[in-house]
Amino acid sequence: MPEDKSRPPQDRPWENGWTLDTSRTPGTRRLYLAGALAVATIVACVAVIAATDHRADEPSRTARAEGSGLISFSSQPATTVAPRGDSGLSSVSPTPGSPRQQGADPTVTVTASPKPPKSRTTRASSPKPQPPATYRSVRSVNYPDRYWHVDDGYVGLDPVSGAQSREDATFKQVKGLADGSCYSFATQDGRYLRHRSFVLRADRDDGSSLFEQDATFCPRDAAYSGAKMLESVNYPGSFLRHRNFVIRLERFEYDSQYLSDSSFQLVGGLA
Numbered sequence: 001m002p003e004d005k006s007r008p009p010q011d012r013p014w015e016n017g018w019t020l021d022t023s024r025t026p027g028t029r030r031l032y033l034a035g036a037l038a039v040a041t042i043v044a045c046v047a048v049i050a051a052t053d054h055r056a057d058e059p060s061r062t063a064r065a066e067g068s069g070l071i072s073f074s075s076q077p078a079t080t081v082a083p084r085g086d087s088g089l090s091s092v093s094p095t096p097g098s099p100r101q102q103g104a105d106p107t108v109t110v111t112a113s114p115k116p117p118k119s120r121t122t123r124a125s126s127p128k129p130q131p132p133a134t135y136r137s138v139r140s141v142n143y144p145d146r147y148w149h150v151d152d153g154y155v156g157l158d159p160v161s162g163a164q165s166r167e168d169a170t171f172k173q174v175k176g177l178a179d180g181s182c183y184s185f186a187t188q189d190g191r192y193l194r195h196r197s198f199v200l201r202a203d204r205d206d207g208s209s210l211f212e213q214d215a216t217f218c219p220r221d222a223a224y225s226g227a228k229m230l231e232s233v234n235y236p237g238s239f240l241r242h243r244n245f246v247i248r249l250e251r252f253e254y255d256s257q258y259l260s261d262s263s264f265q266l267v268g269g270l271a
Helices: 028-067 163-168 209-214 256-261
Strands: 091-093 107-109 134-140 146-151 154-159 171-175 183-186 192-196 199-203 217-221 228-232 238-243 246-251 264-268
Touching: 146 163, 154 246, 183 217, 192 209, 228 264, 238 256
Parallel strands: none
Antiparallel strands: 134 146, 134 171, 134 264, 146 154, 154 199, 171 183, 183 192, 192 199, 199 246, 217 228, 228 238, 238 246
């Protein structure tokens, strides 16, 4: 049997003549194992991280793929536009030209149903009733059977008999053409009594101021009860009187004959 040589203690190699084997580094196998384990761990971590990144990238890729035609991301907020059509709600529109239009809330405009116009009763539809015309006949005080009477355009003091004579002795009394507080007298055919060359006659109104003054006479109290004197507007102090049964315009005189000839009673129309 071979001789069993016991391994000298390693803690005292110089005493037994045994030396350490320096050709191999102590613990090399363990280092190899530790290194292999570290490499395996690193590879496993890299694989896990790669797998995790792959899963996280899939939604991003999907979103980017869909963003080309389906989803659009913008830095501006989305604007909601009210649907068109009759929704039965109040219309919302910004107030035009308002200084608060930018960045302000829209103004709500409520369109109200137009109200039917109120019926108005116009007075023009029912004209005012005209006062009844006043027709007069002018009778002399000192010749009570004689009246003013138009004959051939002139006014004389004549007795009246027959329908035509009564009509020619009846006049429409109106407000004075030149002074509303005085009188003017119109014939049945629309002419007016006026003085011309100081003689009373019937003429058509020519619209002149002179005509209106010649045809206007103001009533004055006479010396006889119920009688009037007729003074000319454009000849103050001159009155109508009859002379030789012709009606004339003459200056006032303090004379009994003049006072009686210039006094007339305005009675109801004979026609």
